[in-house]
Each structure stands twice: as C-alpha cells, then as structure tokens.
C-alpha cells in the first residue's frame with residue numbers, strides 16, 4: 001500500500017463514535033473502573049496516604065495527560081489497531097523533501113519522497129504488541145476482581161451486610177476469596193459477558209449504556225460521600241488523604257503513584273489509541289482528553305473520600321487491608337446506614353458496570369489486531385482471546401488460596417501480574433508513545449490533528465518530548481533500584 005500524503009479522510013473499518021460526547025463517555029468508561037474504586041484506595045493505604053495522593057495527581061497532570069493526548073492522536077490518525085496505527089504513522093513520517101529541477105516545466109520544485117511504504121515493518125509496532133499483551137495480562141486479574149464485585153451484589157441483596165461488624169466483614173471476605181471454585185465461577189461469568197459485548201463490536205453496546213451508567217455512578221458516589229460526611233472519622237479520613245507526609249515519599253511510592261496514574265487513565269497500552277481511532281476528525285483531542293482525565297481523577301478521589309472516613313470511624317488499619325480494602329470496609333458502612341441494602345446493591349451493580357466498560361477496552365486492541373491482521377471474525381477473535389485470558393485468570397484465583405504461599409521475588413502470581421503491568425509495562429509503553437509522538441511523528445501531522453494554538457502546542461510538545469520521558473525514566477530506574 002502506498003502512503004497517501006493527502007489530508008486524512010480515512011475511517012476505521014470498525015466504525016466511528018456518533019459524537020464527541022460519546023467518545024468522552026466511552027473513554028471515561030474505560031478509565032473509570034475498578035482502578036478508581038478498588039485499586040486507588042488500596043494503593044493510597046499501601047503507600048501511606050496523602051503523599052501518594054499528591055504524587056498521583058502530579059503524575060496525572062504532567063505525565064499521564066500529555067501521553068493520553070498522544071495516544072488518542074496516534075489512534076485517530078492511524079485509524080487501525082495499535083500495531084497498524086504505529087506502523088502507519090511511523091512510515092508516513094519517514095518522508096523527506098528533495099529539491100530537483102523539473103526539466104519539462106523548466107523550474108525548480110520541491111517534492112516529498114518516501115523512504116518506505118505504509119506496510120513496511122517498523123520497530124514501533126512492538127509498542128503496540130506490548131500494549132496488547134499488557135491488556136490481556138491486566139484483564140486476566142481484572143476479571144477476577146470484577147467477579148468479587150458481582151458476588152457482592154448478591155451478598156448485598158441478601159442483606160448479608162445488615163449490622164455487620166468489622167470482624168464479620170473481614171471474615172466474610174476471607175472466606176469468599178479463599179474459595180477458588182466460587183471465584184472461578186464469577187470470573188468465568190465475567191469473561192463470558194466481556195467477550196459477548198466485544199463480539200458485538202464495542203461501539204454499539206457501549207454507546208447506549210455508558211450514557212446512563214457513568215452519570216449514575218457519579219451520582220451514587222457523591223451521595224455516599226455525603227453519607228461519610230456524617231461519620232465521626234470523616235476529618236481523620238480526609239486528613240489521611242490530603243495532608244501529605246513528605247517523609248513517606250520514596251522511589252517506591254513515586255513509582256507506585258505513577259503506575260497507578262497509567263492504570264487508572266487506561267494509558268500506555270493502546271486502549272485509548274483504539275478509542276481514538278473511532279473519534280471523528282472534527283473533535284478536539286485536547287478538550288476531550290482533559291475531560292476524561294478530570295472525570296477519572298475526580299472519581300478516584302471521591303472513592304477515597306468515601307473509604308477513608310469509614311476506615312477511621314471503625315478504627316481499621318488501612319495499611320494491612322491489601323486488595324480486600326473496599327470489600328471489607330464498605331459493607332460495614334452499608335450495614336449501618338438507613339436503606340443500606342438498596343444502596344449497597346446499587347453500588348456494586350454500578351461498580352460491576354464500571355468494570356465491564358473498562359474490561360472491554362482492555363481486550364479491544366488485541367481483538368482489532370486479530371480481525372485486521374488475521375482476517376478472522378469478531379466473535380472468533382473474542383472467543384479465542386477470551387479463553388486465553390480466562391485461563392490466565394486461574395493463576396490469580398489460586399493466589400488467594402492454594403497458591404498464596406507460592407512466591408516469586410516475594411510476590412504471589414496476582415501481585416506479580418499487577419506490579420509488572422502497572423509499574424513496568426504501562427509506564428514503558430507510555431514512555432515509548434511519548435517519544436514516538438514527541439520526536440518521530442511529523443510535526444505537521446500532529447499540528448493538524450491537535451489543531452490548537454501555538455502556545456498550547458509548544459506546552460504539550462515540551463511535556464511529551466522532555467518532561468514525561470525524563471520523569472518516567474528517572475522514576476522507573478529509581479523505583480526499581
């Protein structure tokens with residue numbers, strides 16, 4: 001295939017979002033998920049509260065958001081799966097200008113010549129590959145945790161939380177995760193649902209549902225935050241989250257916070273490249289991504305504002321709860337509040353939907369790759385990749401029971417996957433995407449795609465060229481040593 005240098009009028013073969021609002025909802029659906037409500041409070045407690053939150057917010061603004069813009073831009077221009085889009089842009093950018101004499105017209109003219117064809121292999125494709133693998137690895141444990149959420153919907157309906165004590169809540173959780181058969185059942189159901197939606201095409205199913213779900217989740221979280229305001233531990237919870245203890249900041253905390261920013265905003269692995277490839281050319285990339293990043297951060301902070309007052313009201317120790325933090329704390333509050341059964345049920349249902357809108361974006365890059373590259377149907381691609389992910393998930397399930405003591409470098413299988421994807425794969429993917437957008441892609445392509453003032457453009461470009469790559473490298477090296 002020859003590279004056309006004409007303005008980009010191509011469309012993704014998978015379709016296009018019907019409006020920019022739908023993109024905002026879909027990308028917010030991808031970003032807002034278990035990461036915000038399950039993982040963010042857990043990480044905040046793991047890394048000592050306010051110090052972590054502060055670094056997290058700085059990472060979102062200075063590192064994650066500029067990379068998010070780059071990712072959406074690459075996707076929208078490439079209009080293919082991430083591997084294809086990176087290849088297309090890399091080849092399209094490798095043109096050079098030659099000045100020659102046109103003997104017929106008797107004048108000097110400048111022509112753009114190409115070094116390569118759109119189909120030529122480039123090493124940048126590897127970034128797309130690593131992203132697809134990261135997506136599958138993340139989904140394999142994400143689905144297990146989403147399974148916990150589904151099970152908690154039914155616990156909530158049955159009234160199991162009514163008047164529950166701190167000890168009972170903890171033992172309910174421990175008994176549940178210690179039962180691999182139950183976890184497997186829920187993990188299986190969640191994976192089937194994910195594959196079913198993905199097999200129908202992300203666009204159709206997602207467009208309608210996210211418009212109701214995302215606002216629903218926002219409203220419920222805000223109401224819950226009003227409830228925790230009435231708890232005696234409200235101010236202690238807020239102080240824990242918002243007053244940073246600077247002495248707690250070390251390489252590990254910074255790496256954890258940066259990794260959390262990548263995970264929560266769904267960047268570094270191609271999800272937003274795919275969503276960007278369905279975005280119409282008229283929508284402003286900087287505006288839509290800013291809205292998504294803000295909404296995502298808002299939900300994470302809100303989740304903390306709900307969880308930590310509960311933690312302090314009931315004298316729990318935030319540093320020891322681990323991944324069970326929200327499943328152990330929230331039932332206590334639900335069990336004590338008026339109308340708790342209904343509120344708890346609605347909460348876990350909405351969390352489940354938030355999880356599924358994220359899970360489909362985790363698998364979509366690999367699905368589009370299989371469809372475009374191997375010419376197989378969407379249902380077939382979904383079934384094959386879904387099975388692979390499901391199989392991997394069994395490792396996570398067992399790491400909460402039979403294989404809890406089986407450790408590699410001190411990590412269980414689940415810890416290993418979680419740490420490796422968030423702290424290594426996503427930041428590395430993000431770093432390469434920043435370098436690609438900052439140095440490799442032709443200036444005019446980016447300038448046309450972004451369509452922003454010179455001042456904003458220079459600001460963004462210095463972030464992706466220098467700030468993000470240098471920060472990620474330093475944090476990475478420092479955190480690992």
Ligand code: PHE
Pocket residue numbers: 030031032033034035036138262263264265266267269271358359361362
């Ligand atoms: N951002 C999602 C969440 O917070 C998880 C996710 C990570 C989704 C990476 C897509 C890509 O739950």
